[in-house]
Structure formats: structure tokens, C-alpha cells
Amino acid sequence: MRFFRLLFLLLLPFGAGAQASIDSLQQRLATTPPDTNRVLLLNHLCWQTSTHNVAQALAYGQQGLTLARQLRFGLGEVYLLNALARAAFLQHDELAAIRYYQQAVRRAEATPRADRQLMLALLGLSRVAIQQQDFAEGEKYGRLALAHLQRHRPVSLTDQGLSQYSLASLYYGWLRSGQPAPDSIDRLCTTYTRRTLATFRRLPPDTNLASCFADMGKVHALHRQYDSAEYCFHESLRLYQRFGDRFGQTETRLGLAEVLLARHRPAEAEALLRPAVAWARQLKATGLEAQGDQLLAAALAETGQGLAAYRLAHTGQALLDSLQSAERRETLARLRVQFDTERQQSRVRELTQRTRHQQQQAARQRQYLWLLGGLLLAVAGGLGVAGLLAWRLRLSRALLANQNAELQATRTEQDRLYALIAHDLRSPVVAFTALADLLKRYVERHDTVRLLGLGERMRQAAEGLRGLLDNLLSWALTQRGELTPQPEPLAAAALLAEAAELYQPGAEAGGVQLLVAPEAAGHLLADRNMTHTILRNLISNALRATPPGGTITLDARASQPGQLVLSVRDTGTGMDAGQVQRLLAEAPLALPAGRRSPTGLGWRLSQSFARAQGGQLGLESAPGRGTTVMLKLPAAGSVAVGMKVPHLAGEAV
Missing domain, CATH: 1.25.40.10 (Tetratricopeptide repeat domain)
Known part of the structure; x- marks a missing residue:
């Protein structure tokens, strides 16, 4: 009975007697032994003090989390992880918040009766993504929480209001940020905000209703409806x-x-x-x-x-600059990719366990078959039963073979991705190590002339590492099927000029002439970001292969009707026919030192992006004659088969 009374207390709103409630809970905490009731008390104290004294809330939360883990109280551990994440989020410590929320998701998935806490953790991940203005990631977690909520009925009004409130906050932030968004985002923002307000008005007044009024005021202010906005804020x-x-x-x-x-x-x-x-x-x-x-x-x-x-x-x-550093954003992005990878590995382990279970079932059925075969001479009716079991065994084997093939394909693709990441990360890390050694040596020698020259080299190494990280994130999205092209008419000459301008400093530093052909012309129908990523990888490969004094030429020509060819031609060392054939087949190349090897993640990502847009990559090369890479894409006015083009007003892409 004591446990259920405390659970009821956890559901009470944080009302006007909040301080009295905190004092009462602190007095009860002093006399409660280290058991599950103490864990729940510490969780409630963490929630109640988080909007008044964040440091005290974090102390309560850490104490409760440690005790829950000692007691192996899984549900209490999930409670405390969500409470700590909320306190860290209110303190604008997004790194700590996302770590706590990710731990809460993992623990809730393995804990019975933690469905609601799993939904809250997913909504928390959505809020962190919204805070970082990564609205696509926020919408993904918000939709996951909503789908999880719909699978576990009946749905309480509070949970329904929380999910609606999360989507309303997402669309409001997206609308205000000015980032590219679906045409219907204005309507979605207003709709979900009104639905949330209507849902919480059906409940006793609490801070959730206050938050809804505040968000409704923001929406009215965004539309310059200041009278309505002022009323909502006052409420x-x-x-x-x-x-x-x-x-x-x-x-x-x-x-x-x-x-x-x-x-x-x-x-x-x-x-x-x-x-x-x-x-x-x-x-x-x-x-x-x-x-x-x-x-x-x-x-x-x-x-x-x-x-x-x-x-x-x-x-x-100054405060905003401390919150919005590039290092924090990169760390958050890395945590999200790591979290998604762990979830994928968990699904692989689940598939493996299912396969083992079916193997055991097949072994048992095989034993039954041998037993029935021994009784075949004595029982004539056993023939029919044996035939039925044999048929079921064949079905089980076929299903097992299909699942083994699927598992092997998943593991092969995963090993392939890990190998590519390890290979492509080695070069920039080695470059930074060498630059660090040079920097130390020049400082010790007081060689200011050479020390000043290291700046451009460090910038180039950092740009290369940034491009590699962009490729890694884009590759992860393509493998998960979450990156789809958004084609639009693009001027080929302007696209090439933009790519050339990006790499002009690096070309000048390497003594290479980077040109856009004067006769480059035409318009293509393609995704700007995907096409720019392909050109960036091709130009980067060409710069590595072209010696000082060489030339890289960017061109655009019409080929067959409905197609436009973008080309990157260099005067580098070139490759023989066997290497070209293996490169186009995505097979690994073993080239001598000093020769380029565009078979890493950038080349594979470029091939994936080209196919996704209905195009393809071609390559012509010969030893000593340089290399020409050709990107064929649909010309403006034609749509490749399988591409999804927004053409209706208001359609969400």
C-alpha cells in the first residue's frame, strides 16, 4: 500500500503548495530506508526542484539513479534518467540531456511496464533536436513517440496532450527558424497548438496548460496578431x-x-x-x-x-556564442549517429536470437521426424503425420535460409561501412598529427616564417576532415533510407562556379589551375545538396591526383536528349583500364603510393547520390593522360523515373 500511495503522489500536479510539498518530501526522505520507495521519492524531488534549483535537482536525481541501479529497480532507473535529462535540458546542457534520454530509451526498451517512460524519452530526444534546430531529426523522434503511443492503448489525455505539444513546438520552431520546410508547416503549427490547448483544457489546470497558452501566444505573435498573443501570454x-x-x-x-x-x-x-x-x-x-x-x-x-x-x-x-559552438553541435550529431547505430545493432541481435530459436525448433522437429520414421512399420497412420511434419520442416528450413541470408547481408554491409570509416578517417588524423609535430618544432625553433605558413595547411586539413564527416553522415542517412532527393531546376554554369570557388584556395596552394569551361551551359533537374556533394568529392579527388602545374577543368554539355553531363577533367597521373573497371564496379583498388584512390566513402557516396537522382557516374582515364569523371543527370524539363518531384501546392516533401 505504501508503494501505491507514493505512485499516486507522483501523478499530482506541481501546484501552489509546491514548497510545502518539497519540504514534506524532504522530511519523508530522512526517514525512508534505501528501498524502491526512496528511489521514487528522489525521483519526485528531482522533478519538483528542477524549475527552482537545478543543482539540487541534479543531486537528487544522481542519488536516486545510483540507488535504483544498486537495487536493480529497472523502472525506477528509467524514471530517474528521464528526470535527470529534463533537469539538464532546462539548464541548456544539451549534451548531458541527450545522453540521459538515450540511456532512458535503452533501459525502457528492456524494462516491463516502461511504455510511457519510453514515450517521454523519445519526446525528450525530439525536444533536444528542436533546441539545436535539427527539425528533421526532431520530427523523426516525435513521430516515433506518437507511433509508440498509438500502439499502447488506452491513451490518457495527458500523454495525448504531451505528444501534440511536442509536434506543435517542433513546427513552431521550424517555422520561425526560416529553414526550408514543407509548405503546410504553418497550418500544422496552428493545428497542433490548438489541439494541445483543447486537450489540456479538459484536464485540471496545471503547468502543461500554461505552456500551451504560451505557445499559442508565440504563434499569434508570429502572425502579428498582437492582441491575441498578449491575451495568451497573460493567461x-x-x-x-x-x-x-x-x-x-x-x-x-x-x-x-x-x-x-x-x-x-x-x-x-x-x-x-x-x-x-x-x-x-x-x-x-x-x-x-x-x-x-x-x-x-x-x-x-x-x-x-x-x-x-x-x-x-x-x-x-557572448552567452549565445557559448551555447551554440560548432563543437557542441558536432558532438550532438555524433551522439545521434552512435545511438541510431546501436539501435540497428540491437535489431541485428534480435534477428540473430530469433534465428537461433527457429534453429532449435527445426532440430526438435527433426527429432520428431526420426521417431515417426522408426514407428512407420508398426503404425500405418504415421505416414500422414510424418508427411505433414516433413512439409513443416521444409518451410522452417526455407524461412531459416532467408533469415540467414538477410542477417549475412546486414553484417556484410555493416563490416563494409566500418572498413570505409576506418580507412577514410586515417588520412586526416595522420595529417593533423604531422601538423602538430611541425607546429611544436617551429615554436621551439622560433621559426615564425614557417609557423605562419601552417595556418593554411591546418585549415585545409580541417576542411578535409569536415567534408569527410559530412560524407559519413550522408552515407548513414542513405543506408537508412531517410535521404531522398529534392530536385529543382539548376543552372549548370552557376553550380560549377560555386564548386570551383570553394576549392580555389586549395588549388592555388597546390599550384594547380582550377577552371570552369567558358562553353559550360544548360540547366539540369537535380537536388542541389546531393549534386554539390558529388562535385565536391570529384574535385577533391582531382586535386589529390594532379601535380603542381597541372589543370582541372569543369564543364557541362548536353548529351542525348533529356540529359546533361557535368565533367571534371584533370591532367594527373591517370589509371589503367583494369583499375577503371574495378572502380566503376565498386571493388577495392590497391594503387602505389602517390596515386589517387577514390574508392573510399566519398566515391561510394557520389555513386549512391547519382543513382538516387536518376543519373550515373562514368569515368575515362589512361596512365599519364589524366582522368575525366562524368556525371549524367536529367536536364531541366524531364523527370527521371523513380524520382519524387513536388508539383502540388501544399504537398509535404
Whole structure:
């Protein structure tokens, strides 16, 4: 009974008596022994204090997680992982949040009765992706959570509202970011926000309803409906004040201040913002503090306080720069790829276990068959039963053979990807090691002339490593079937000029002349990003193969009707016919030192992108005569078979 009373307590809203509730829970914690009830108490304390004292919330969460693991209390461990992830997210520590949410997903999938916690963890991963403005990734996790929710009925109003709220936040952030998005995103944003508000209005008022009012105010403000926006923000602020949620009050005050500034009421905005910035600083919510500093700077500037406005704007920008570093974004992207890879490996292990189970079933059926064969002379009726079992055995063997083939194909493709990644990562890492040794040597010798020359080489090595990481991410997406072409009419000359401009500094540093043929012309129907990735890989290969004094020429010509050929021609060392044939067949090449080997991930990715757009790669080369790589794509005005082209207004691509 004690356990069920505590579960009921976990479902209560964080109301006006929040501090009294925290004090009561802390008193109960002092007398609770280290058992599962203590784990649930620590989880509730972590949730309740996360919007008031994040450091205290994290301490409660870590203590509860350690105890849950000692007790092997799987459900409690999932609770605490979600609570810690939420606290880290409120503190704008996206790296810690995504790690906790990923652990929660893994643990929930292996724990009975953790379906709701799995949904919450998937929604948390969606929120982190939205915060990083990776809206496609956020939509993927949001849809996964919604599908999981629909599979486990009955669905509570709270869970339904949470899933709708996640999609409303996603589409609002996507719409406001200005990134390319489906044409229907405006309608989806408004629809899901209204649905969420209607769902939570059917429940007792709580902070979820306050969040919905705040989001509805943002949507109205985005459409310049300032009267409606101001009403929604005031309703949200009233609810947050009622429930004592300082974090929600801070966020709502910032949204209301934006509306007041848009309506040229800076004095009212300043009165709202000053306590909000102080609260954000107390809560250590760096993102809210940066936003508040910038809004307060705008209000001060409008009232003629220019010096104070400049100082606040500078402080806010410094905080934003600390949150939006490239290193953090790359780490988050690497964590997502690693998480997806682990889930794929888990599915492979599940398939392996299923295969073993069927092998055991086949072995048992084989034993039954031998037993019936021994009784065949004594029981005439056993012939029919033996025939039936033999037929079932053949079906099992056929199914087993198909599953073995599927498993072998999956493992082969996985080994192939690991080999490519290991091969392509070795060169840039070795280059950075050599540059580090040179840097140390020049510093010790005080050789400033050569030390200054290392900057361009380090930039080139970094650009090469960045291109490799882009290729790795794109390859992972193509293998999962999540990267589809978005064709549009493109001017071939402009596309080639853009690619040439990107690699012009590297060509000049290597003494190679990089040209776009004057007669390059025509328009093609292709995906800009995919085609640009192909050209970037081809030009990079050509630069590696062309010696100083050589030339690389980019050209575009019409071939047969409905096709346009983009070509990259170099005056490098070239390859013999056998090497060309093996390269086009995607077989590995063993070339001498100094010769190019475009058989890594970039070449394979280029072939995949070309086929995805209804085109193909061709190659002509001879030893000592250079190499010409040709990319055939549909010309503008024709659509390749199998390509998906958006042609209806409002269609989501």
C-alpha cells in the first residue's frame, strides 16, 4: 500500500503548495530506508526542484539513479534518467540531456511496464533536436513517440496532450527558424497548438496548460496578431504564478516582452524583463538569460539608454556564442549517429536470437521426424503425420535460409561501412598529427616564417576532415533510407562556379589551375545538396591526383536528349583500364603510393547520390593522360523515373 500511495503522489500536479510539498518530501526522505520507495521519492524531488534549483535537482536525481541501479529497480532507473535529462535540458546542457534520454530509451526498451517512460524519452530526444534546430531529426523522434503511443492503448489525455505539444513546438520552431520546410508547416503549427490547448483544457489546470497558452501566444505573435498573443501570454503567466513555477514565469515574460516591443511599449517590456533576467540568472538557465539580455537591450535602446543597451547586447551575444559552438553541435550529431547505430545493432541481435530459436525448433522437429520414421512399420497412420511434419520442416528450413541470408547481408554491409570509416578517417588524423609535430618544432625553433605558413595547411586539413564527416553522415542517412532527393531546376554554369570557388584556395596552394569551361551551359533537374556533394568529392579527388602545374577543368554539355553531363577533367597521373573497371564496379583498388584512390566513402557516396537522382557516374582515364569523371543527370524539363518531384501546392516533401 505504501508503494501505491507514493505512485499516486507522483501523478499530482506541481501546484501552489509546491514548497510545502518539497519540504514534506524532504522530511519523508530522512526517514525512508534505501528501498524502491526512496528511489521514487528522489525521483519526485528531482522533478519538483528542477524549475527552482537545478543543482539540487541534479543531486537528487544522481542519488536516486545510483540507488535504483544498486537495487536493480529497472523502472525506477528509467524514471530517474528521464528526470535527470529534463533537469539538464532546462539548464541548456544539451549534451548531458541527450545522453540521459538515450540511456532512458535503452533501459525502457528492456524494462516491463516502461511504455510511457519510453514515450517521454523519445519526446525528450525530439525536444533536444528542436533546441539545436535539427527539425528533421526532431520530427523523426516525435513521430516515433506518437507511433509508440498509438500502439499502447488506452491513451490518457495527458500523454495525448504531451505528444501534440511536442509536434506543435517542433513546427513552431521550424517555422520561425526560416529553414526550408514543407509548405503546410504553418497550418500544422496552428493545428497542433490548438489541439494541445483543447486537450489540456479538459484536464485540471496545471503547468502543461500554461505552456500551451504560451505557445499559442508565440504563434499569434508570429502572425502579428498582437492582441491575441498578449491575451495568451497573460493567461500563461497567471497559471505559472498560481503554481509557483519560476522557470515558466521567466520564459513567458520574455515572450510577452517581445510582443510589447513589437507594439512600441518599451517601458512595460523593461518592467517585465528586469525580474525575468534576474530569475534566469538564479536558475542558471543560460539560454533564457541570453534572450532576456538581448530583449532588455532592445527596450533600453528604444528608451534612449544606448550605453546600457550596448553592454547588455554584448553580454547576451557572448552567452549565445557559448551555447551554440560548432563543437557542441558536432558532438550532438555524433551522439545521434552512435545511438541510431546501436539501435540497428540491437535489431541485428534480435534477428540473430530469433534465428537461433527457429534453429532449435527445426532440430526438435527433426527429432520428431526420426521417431515417426522408426514407428512407420508398426503404425500405418504415421505416414500422414510424418508427411505433414516433413512439409513443416521444409518451410522452417526455407524461412531459416532467408533469415540467414538477410542477417549475412546486414553484417556484410555493416563490416563494409566500418572498413570505409576506418580507412577514410586515417588520412586526416595522420595529417593533423604531422601538423602538430611541425607546429611544436617551429615554436621551439622560433621559426615564425614557417609557423605562419601552417595556418593554411591546418585549415585545409580541417576542411578535409569536415567534408569527410559530412560524407559519413550522408552515407548513414542513405543506408537508412531517410535521404531522398529534392530536385529543382539548376543552372549548370552557376553550380560549377560555386564548386570551383570553394576549392580555389586549395588549388592555388597546390599550384594547380582550377577552371570552369567558358562553353559550360544548360540547366539540369537535380537536388542541389546531393549534386554539390558529388562535385565536391570529384574535385577533391582531382586535386589529390594532379601535380603542381597541372589543370582541372569543369564543364557541362548536353548529351542525348533529356540529359546533361557535368565533367571534371584533370591532367594527373591517370589509371589503367583494369583499375577503371574495378572502380566503376565498386571493388577495392590497391594503387602505389602517390596515386589517387577514390574508392573510399566519398566515391561510394557520389555513386549512391547519382543513382538516387536518376543519373550515373562514368569515368575515362589512361596512365599519364589524366582522368575525366562524368556525371549524367536529367536536364531541366524531364523527370527521371523513380524520382519524387513536388508539383502540388501544399504537398509535404
